[in-house]
Amino acid sequence: MKNSIIKPFWILLFFIFLIWERSAAGLNSLILPSIGESYQALKEIALSGILLESFIITLRRTLIAYGLAVILGIITALLLYRFKFLQRTFRPLITVIQATPPVVWVSLAVVWFGVADDLTPIFLIFIVSLPVIFVNIFQGLEDMNVELVEMAQAYSTPRYRILKEIYLPSLLPALVSALSIAFAFAWKSSVFAEFIASSSGIGYQLSRANSMMATDRLFAWTIVLILFMLFVEYYLLEKLKKHVSRWKND
Amino acid sequence: MKNSIIKPFWILLFFIFLIWERSAAGLNSLILPSIGESYQALKEIALSGILLESFIITLRRTLIAYGLAVILGIITALLLYRFKFLQRTFRPLITVIQATPPVVWVSLAVVWFGVADDLTPIFLIFIVSLPVIFVNIFQGLEDMNVELVEMAQAYSTPRYRILKEIYLPSLLPALVSALSIAFAFAWKSSVFAEFIASSSGIGYQLSRANSMMATDRLFAWTIVLILFMLFVEYYLLEKLKKHVSRWKND
Amino acid sequence: MTKEQIMLKLKNINKSFQDLTVLKNLDLEINQGEICCLLGPSGSGKTTLFRIAAGLEKADSGEITKNSDPRFAYVFQSPRLLPWKNAEENLIFVQKNYGLESEKSLRDLLFRLAKLENFKTAYPDELSGGMQQRLELIRAFAVKPDLVFLDEPFKSLDMKTRMNLRKLITVIQAETGITLFLITHDPEEALLLADRIYIMAAEKQGIIKEIKIEKAREKRKISDPELYQHLENIMDIFSDLVSDLEDAGDEIKRLF
Amino acid sequence: MTKEQIMLKLKNINKSFQDLTVLKNLDLEINQGEICCLLGPSGSGKTTLFRIAAGLEKADSGEITKNSDPRFAYVFQSPRLLPWKNAEENLIFVQKNYGLESEKSLRDLLFRLAKLENFKTAYPDELSGGMQQRLELIRAFAVKPDLVFLDEPFKSLDMKTRMNLRKLITVIQAETGITLFLITHDPEEALLLADRIYIMAAEKQGIIKEIKIEKAREKRKISDPELYQHLENIMDIFSDLVSDLEDAGDEIKRLF
Amino acid sequence: ALEVNVQAPTVPGALPFLWMQEKIELPAALEIKLNLSSDHQRGMSLLAQNDIDLLITGSNVGANAYNRGINLKMMNVNTWGIDYLLTNGFKTESWADLRGKNLALPLQGGPLDFLARYLAQKNGLDPEKDLNLIYRALPGGAQLFMAGELEAIILPEPLVTISLANREEAVLSMDLQEEWAKLNGDNRIPFVALFVNGEFSSKYPQFTDIINAYYAKGVEWINNNPEAAAELAAEHFEIPAPIFKKSLNRVNLNIYSEMESRKLTELYFGEMLKIYPELLGGSLPDEEFYY
Numbered sequence A, B: 001m002k003n004s005i006i007k008p009f010w011i012l013l014f015f016i017f018l019i020w021e022r023s024a025a026g027l028n029s030l031i032l033p034s035i036g037e038s039y040q041a042l043k044e045i046a047l048s049g050i051l052l053e054s055f056i057i058t059l060r061r062t063l064i065a066y067g068l069a070v071i072l073g074i075i076t077a078l079l080l081y082r083f084k085f086l087q088r089t090f091r092p093l094i095t096v097i098q099a100t101p102p103v104v105w106v107s108l109a110v111v112w113f114g115v116a117d118d119l120t121p122i123f124l125i126f127i128v129s130l131p132v133i134f135v136n137i138f139q140g141l142e143d144m145n146v147e148l149v150e151m152a153q154a155y156s157t158p159r160y161r162i163l164k165e166i167y168l169p170s171l172l173p174a175l176v177s178a179l180s181i182a183f184a185f186a187w188k189s190s191v192f193a194e195f196i197a198s199s200s201g202i203g204y205q206l207s208r209a210n211s212m213m214a215t216d217r218l219f220a221w222t223i224v225l226i227l228f229m230l231f232v233e234y235y236l237l238e239k240l241k242k243h244v245s246r247w248k249n250d
Numbered sequence C, D: 001m002t003k004e005q006i007m008l009k010l011k012n013i014n015k016s017f018q019d020l021t022v023l024k025n026l027d028l029e030i031n032q033g034e035i036c037c038l039l040g041p042s043g044s045g046k047t048t049l050f051r052i053a054a055g056l057e058k059a060d061s062g063e064i065t066k067n068s069d070p071r072f073a074y075v076f077q078s079p080r081l082l083p084w085k086n087a088e089e090n091l092i093f094v095q096k097n098y099g100l101e102s103e104k105s106l107r108d109l110l111f112r113l114a115k116l117e118n119f120k121t122a123y124p125d126e127l128s129g130g131m132q133q134r135l136e137l138i139r140a141f142a143v144k145p146d147l148v149f150l151d152e153p154f155k156s157l158d159m160k161t162r163m164n165l166r167k168l169i170t171v172i173q174a175e176t177g178i179t180l181f182l183i184t185h186d187p188e189e190a191l192l193l194a195d196r197i198y199i200m201a202a203e204k205q206g207i208i209k210e211i212k213i214e215k216a217r218e219k220r221k222i223s224d225p226e227l228y229q230h231l232e233n234i235m236d237i238f239s240d241l242v243s244d245l246e247d248a249g250d251e252i253k254r255l256f
Numbered sequence E: 001a002l003e004v005n006v007q008a009p010t011v012p013g014a015l016p017f018l019w020m021q022e023k024i025e026l027p028a029a030l031e032i033k034l035n036l037s038s039d040h041q042r043g044m045s046l047l048a049q050n051d052i053d054l055l056i057t058g059s060n061v062g063a064n065a066y067n068r069g070i071n072l073k074m075m076n077v078n079t080w081g082i083d084y085l086l087t088n089g090f091k092t093e094s095w096a097d098l099r100g101k102n103l104a105l106p107l108q109g110g111p112l113d114f115l116a117r118y119l120a121q122k123n124g125l126d127p128e129k130d131l132n133l134i135y136r137a138l139p140g141g142a143q144l145f146m147a148g149e150l151e152a153i154i155l156p157e158p159l160v161t162i163s164l165a166n167r168e169e170a171v172l173s174m175d176l177q178e179e180w181a182k183l184n185g186d187n188r189i190p191f192v193a194l195f196v197n198g199e200f201s202s203k204y205p206q207f208t209d210i211i212n213a214y215y216a217k218g219v220e221w222i223n224n225n226p227e228a229a230a231e232l233a234a235e236h237f238e239i240p241a242p243i244f245k246k247s248l249n250r251v252n253l254n255i256y257s258e259m260e261s262r263k264l265t266e267l268y269f270g271e272m273l274k275i276y277p278e279l280l281g282g283s284l285p286d287e288e289f290y291y
């Protein structure tokens, strides 16, 4: 992490904290809690175990939905790339899906999934991440170097080797970038879905804190969300990217 | 529009409508309104004038915030590209902004902007679109062909002409793609912000319909949202893209 | 392998792209163990002819006869290396298709001949353009082919590298009897290397001239009267269009 | 303009990239109205020398003297055209810097000479690689320069186009007296075109040989004894490294 | 055991269910599953699809759904007083004092909007002209008020108590229930009710009665044990116990006889119908609405 977030940022962070502390001093903690109060709230939720519990719930939902979206997004992209007819049929549908506000998805999800606590967030994360994955993979396919495939054919390479040794590695960079962009979506929409339509998870805790104006807790949860996102973006995905970009520049 | 959304899609749309109608038949309109009911509701809001009024309010807010985000996004990208020090400072900040859930922005905005009905949605749209614009323009700058700048220098081209004739057109494709991606964000977050923190605009009407359990209206508004989004994505931006892609492939 | 046995024979080949007829009733043959050069201006259909002969593209009509089932290898006009595999893995990738992946000593020899022995583990994007071209070239020989298609393998290389690589393929050819089918822009190169030269021109949609050279390759020099005569003839064919610049002199003087 | 007036003089130039010394104590001069060729293998520092001479890069040390304030033009090794401007606009773009944008007849002439008259409104991505190279070339002359740097302007063009373009620049040069500084990989090309040839080698970090040719350009033929002698000499310099392939013969035979 | 699914927002009316879940032994045949969520639209959809059996929500929400053909019955009305007018730094003696002032309300066309407009009108104000109505969803509105950006706001408990505790200048100016009483002679307004899925109640009439009885007992327990109730709320509602206890003083949580409840409800709905018919789905609910 140190290589990515570098010193000057810490200085900026310090100033942000300073401004935060200053503004909070003049304001009621319900409106803007101080750093100390937020930290206190964070400690509280951490010690009570609710942090870990909610985090695991949200993470589980995100991973399930995100995993599904990744698999289906890749399959859809492959199918639509291969069959132009499907493309003309489903491409606009994907835009429609993207254009539909999350609020509407949530109210539809109620009809489809009823009371099941997990299904609505999972559905929302899925439906929000799917187009992102799809669009990126599809772009990757369109940008793919068909010359390499021809080269392989000129040397009588069997079909399965072409798939494994050319298609797959060609798509890896697009895949990683899709994974990265979609994760930000998935994580944020899981919070949103839980905020509106669930009774567990970080989003639900946020909504509880919000409705009772426990602003310090709201901040505590937000810090958890941001830290995890930074961890994924600047650590996990950065690692993956480095692994892939070995030959990406070419 | 006809060139982009092509026939097979209409067939798919027909099937979607069929499935919708079938499911709606067995359900109370409060849960899933039929097409007829949604159309009726759409007609109602259109005739009462509330459609146009809310649409204009939301559009105005979106355009203001989006415009600000575009201008500031470009400026930030240019500055951070030019000065590596600023980049190391502010790049992580932008990730933090992106990682913060909209719910938190809205609750901060309420405190910061008080009663002003417009400011909270405008702020949310702005803060959500800014990173998108920034990231895309920044990428565009990094991908820019510096060789052309050197060529211009070899022929003693003055600085302002290099900016106007090389930097600007180089960035256009990235700009258009940034505009397109950010618009989807802006439009959806304006609805979200109005839903939560405003008393006018489409999002507010959605929230009213939601709390009155007027699901038919909810669908009517959703149709308006989707249609406008499709209009922008498949018509306006497509036109702009075509204009720009004249030389983009190179 | 008698020299006179036919390796590849194209008969009456036609090929058009939309409105553009590139090849018309084209005939061509290559004997086993020959070096055959294709010479012609840009756009005259050299690559198209190659692709058809190698089976990468279908002719609109015509007949292709091969000697039994020869193993082809193809050196592309611009290198087509797998960027996610290092130099040696790129060779192994094609060798595997013929069960040759264990022939490490052959790979080592090729790397040595192409002066790439220190770059076996380098990835294509770590190699200079010239190095990539050399890798593309030796990959073809790594599969022990019967016939190699070489589409401008020495293009935009410097004179030194060019001479090295020319030497390399002639040495390999001399020792193994592999048939080489080579595209070049350079008439001298063709004259120094080829047993048979086909000259193509876009205007004629095919081959306009065939030159056979009997003289032993090692003994050729461009100043040799026979070769020099061929060179002058080829230059004449190509210089058809150069003439009309002379009369522009006055205008140039006036405008500058 | 007397022929003997110096246009550009480099003295004691040194240039390194990190650990790599590319130019060491390099001296060079070009007279006004001359065609001067730079010949040398890839990586010998030709482009680097060009960039320093043209002011695109700073030398680590050394002195550059110019005749008054000559107007430079630069033909880059790979075409650098503005993709969002069509062919004619690309010329106008550079002409504007010198107030020459109204010289339409000059542009027309250049398009005609380069056989691009039908492509004035085409965008670079609609031109073939060779056409782009020609456009890059005539752009340099569109600014009525005193000295043109040409970095391999004919690279990977076919023989016909190559001959055409050679002719083109010699005709322009003959009529206008513009000084040309040209990089090429082809010794013959250098011998046919240049008044002065500098040969570079990476091992020596600079110029290893200077050849002056007095014979009138129009009368030169590569078979001419003087030129042929030069060619043999140059080839000898470049072929130093070719020898060690012969002894690989046995191994090749064994492994194939 | 029969699993009974309940959805309730985090309001005092939900406490009896928490009490049933945690404080007593229900009959073995009965198991309460409570889901805390303030999305009543979602609750209603779930009720209509038999995904949940009981729902606590605004009385008008239930009537609205009923009139739109959702099969439900109002089991009881449990919250009769909860809304107050807070002012910032001044006290209003009468509605006239609010003339020209900012007044924040949670939702246009919601029950509080109805109440505010009704009371203003009856007190001689034209709500459109004389009041500067600002609609801001909760809790954003309360936050704004605490930040001193608003002159007046109508809030439900426990936000009233929270706001009073966090803003010194905040003044509890009016008890809306008392204002209602001045006009209608009774300070009980049927705000929040417990609804049962019609299918459930006809399939398990005795269970429905048992739950209703337990619910009434729970309400009694809360009124008798505010301390313990506040602890329960603190645990589930994310609100400090002392604040909630204080807040309970201003909440009228009670179950009255069916006859009385119905009379008061019809009065309330009748007035609502005059101002915001769409709040009730256009008409008064019929006989079958009442359990």
Ligand SMILES: Nc1ncnc2c1ncn2[C@@H]1O[C@H](COP(=O)(O)OP(=O)(O)OP(=O)(O)O)[C@@H](O)[C@H]1O
Residues within 6 Å of the ligand: C017, C020, C022, C040, C041, C042, C043, C044, C045, C046, C047, C048, C049, C077, D158
């Ligand atoms: N796939 C294609 N679609 C349309 N036209 C094509 C295609 N491939 C080649 N052509 C055209 O056919 C003609 C011959 O092309 P080809 O590549 O065979 O020429 P070439 O002799 O190899 O030229 P060069 O020396 O530049 O490589 C050209 O005019 C080219 O534009």
Ligand SMILES: Nc1ncnc2c1ncn2[C@@H]1O[C@H](COP(=O)(O)OP(=O)(O)OP(=O)(O)O)[C@@H](O)[C@H]1O
Residues within 6 Å of the ligand: C158, D017, D020, D022, D040, D041, D042, D043, D044, D045, D046, D047, D048, D049, D077
């Ligand atoms: N900006 C740079 N940074 C580091 N090394 C450089 C840079 N530019 C050139 N070099 C190195 O300097 C040496 C000379 O490069 P240069 O481009 O001048 O060669 P050249 O003679 O023009 O070769 P070619 O015929 O391939 O164009 C090469 O080894 C090259 O890798």
Ligand SMILES: [Mg+2]
Residues within 6 Å of the ligand: C046, C047, C048, C077, C151
């Ligand atoms: Mg070709």
Ligand SMILES: [Mg+2]
Residues within 6 Å of the ligand: D046, D047, D048, D077, D151
């Ligand atoms: Mg160079």
